[in-house]
Amino acid sequence: MALTNNQIAALLVEMADLLELEGANRFRVRAYRNAAVTIEELPRPLSELIAEGADLTVLPAIGEDLAETLLEINETGTFTALEELRGSSPATLRDLLQIPGLGPKRVQALYDELGIATLDDLEAALESGSIEPVPGFGAKTVQKLREAVLVGRRKKPRHLRADVEDEALALERFLQGLEGVAQGRVGGSFRRKRETVADFDCVATSDRPAEVIERFVEYDEIQSVVAQGETRATVLLKSGIPVDLRVVAPESWGAALMYFTGSRAHQLALRDIALVRGWKLNEYGLFAGDERLASATEEEVYAAYGMAYVPPELRENRGEIEAARAGALPELIKPDDVRGDLHVTPGSADAIEPLARAAAERGYDYLLIAGRLASKRDAGALRKLAEECARLNEELDGLALFTGVEVEVLEDGAPAVDGDDLDRFDLVIMSLENNYELSRDRQTSRMLRALEHPRCGLLARLTGRIINERDPRDADVARVLEAARDAGCAVELDGDPRRLDLPDRHCQLAREIGVPVALVSRASRPEELERMRYAVDHARRGWLEAGDTLNARPLAELRKALR
DNA sequence: GCCGTTTTCGGCCCGACTGTTTTCAGTCG
Numbered sequence: 001m002a003l004t005n006n007q008i009a010a011l012l013v014e015m016a017d018l019l020e021l022e023g024a025n026r027f028r029v030r031a032y033r034n035a036a037v038t039i040e041e042l043p044r045p046l047s048e049l050i051a052e053g054a055d056l057t058v059l060p061a062i063g064e065d066l067a068e069t070l071l072e073i074n075e076t077g078t079f080t081a082l083e084e085l086r087g088s089s090p091a092t093l094r095d096l097l098q099i100p101g102l103g104p105k106r107v108q109a110l111y112d113e114l115g116i117a118t119l120d121d122l123e124a125a126l127e128s129g130s131i132e133p134v135p136g137f138g139a140k141t142v143q144k145l146r147e148a149v150l151v152g153r154r155k156k157p158r159h160l161r162a163d164v165e166d167e168a169l170a171l172e173r174f175l176q177g178l179e180g181v182a183q184g185r186v187g188g189s190f191r192r193k194r195e196t197v198a199d200f201d202c203v204a205t206s207d208r209p210a211e212v213i214e215r216f217v218e219y220d221e222i223q224s225v226v227a228q229g230e231t232r233a234t235v236l237l238k239s240g241i242p243v244d245l246r247v248v249a250p251e252s253w254g255a256a257l258m259y260f261t262g263s264r265a266h267q268l269a270l271r272d273i274a275l276v277r278g279w280k281l282n283e284y285g286l287f288a289g290d291e292r293l294a295s296a297t298e299e300e301v302y303a304a305y306g307m308a309y310v311p312p313e314l315r316e317n318r319g320e321i322e323a324a325r326a327g328a329l330p331e332l333i334k335p336d337d338v339r340g341d342l343h344v345t346p347g348s349a350d351a352i353e354p355l356a357r358a359a360a361e362r363g364y365d366y367l368l369i370a371g372r373l374a375s376k377r378d379a380g381a382l383r384k385l386a387e388e389c390a391r392l393n394e395e396l397d398g399l400a401l402f403t404g405v406e407v408e409v410l411e412d413g414a415p416a417v418d419g420d421d422l423d424r425f426d427l428v429i430m431s432l433e434n435n436y437e438l439s440r441d442r443q444t445s446r447m448l449r450a451l452e453h454p455r456c457g458l459l460a461r462l463t464g465r466i467i468n469e470r471d472p473r474d475a476d477v478a479r480v481l482e483a484a485r486d487a488g489c490a491v492e493l494d495g496d497p498r499r500l501d502l503p504d505r506h507c508q509l510a511r512e513i514g515v516p517v518a519l520v521s522r523a524s525r526p527e528e529l530e531r532m533r534y535a536v537d538h539a540r541r542g543w544l545e546a547g548d549t550l551n552a553r554p555l556a557e558l559r560k561a562l563r
Numbered sequence: 564g565c566c567g568t569t570t571t572c573g574g575c576c577c578g579a580c581t582g583t584t585t586t587c588a589g590t591c592g
Binding site: 025027028029031032034035060063065100101103105106136137138139141227228232234244260267268271275276282 | 565568574591592
């Protein structure tokens, strides 16, 4: 079976690691890493592109050599150059690279001098004190390695953004309140609203950076200070989240905020453009020789490029730079654009009224109440939901309740329950649950079949992912979305921060293909309506404008869409 | 190994911090 894009990318990264250990030309190393990113970001399986006879050298960072390599990988599952390198040193050396403070040079030195090839070897050598005599290693380095080895055995977690939001905002307030600080922000993936966050990248401005750093490391929530200099510090919070702070002069605020908001790929792409024009972009500003072109605000820096301002959520080098240069960035959806929630799940008829009143308080014009229909037995409970909705529609002013039914899609693409039971609802939600391990082809045809059902109005849980727990299922999403468009069916974006399914890339695809996205909270209690916020954040990462969603439509239009 | 408004060679992002060094290499982001 053909390797997945991620598996292929992993081979290229392994190649880069091994070359690096060997001391190979660092640009050659980078070439493999860049190629790995390209393959990872491909919207379709590489094996399909190859089968169609596509010219791989048109892909960014893929030249003649790597195109050949990719063909070889597709054919054999590996490639000669990699196999040769694998034979030259122990595979476990790569594990050592994961330890903070150990890069390729030191790992190779430890292997050459002491034969250290595994984490266990390293731990033993640290115990016995045999490392310190090795050139380049001193007492402090050894001590740091001791600590790092303990931590290094644990996997670096990415936290759900929603889980660390309060902590980030508290940190931001602390930073902004520090004496001597003019401006301060948490940047990084937190500011880009990624669904997960590994650390907090902070930036602040001050005329006296060193003093700010001094005060910053006194923050109550800090467990340890990893590094502290004149303009930056790295600390570990008690919660285990690492924080980087960089302090620059006030005139560099915009450039620094951009730099530390990233993403890396976005920033590198901007730097490439600067290079071509003979400019230089760094955290201090955009420069032409000694002349400062822009730096005080992000808007100013983008304007100096002749680009529209790029919202942080879009800064992933997924086409936003080209769009900004062409003045074709989307006008991203805002929380205020949302006029209703299209999937809430009250546990019983009694739970509807509190949800409805909370929805009205949020200023919604409509709310879609859905119950699950797993077997014929549920029909009675669903009837009660519908009756309660009808009663509340009489009673409530300014809020329209719609009724929906959520049906599981079986392995063959048929709904778990079918027939007249589906006809009484305003919306039939076909939910792709279970069957996560089906092959890509079978998964795809299952979805296509579900979309053929005449009552299918909304396709939910398209990838079935649970962030950090369950990988998204593999399917030809572009084909499924095209079929959804042709069937007049929308796709669901679940605001549950553990799911955020559709993922942002698929939202972007849905927009391009022309499938409306329904933002939903799946709230069963009033306070969970708040999850709509995460759905909107994620929709923005997926390039969605208000008009790309069902939720921004006025009541009359929505009513038409549901029919 | 890639790439081209410096186009088939000669560049390739770059600044901060640390530790061990005696002026800088290694690592990180």
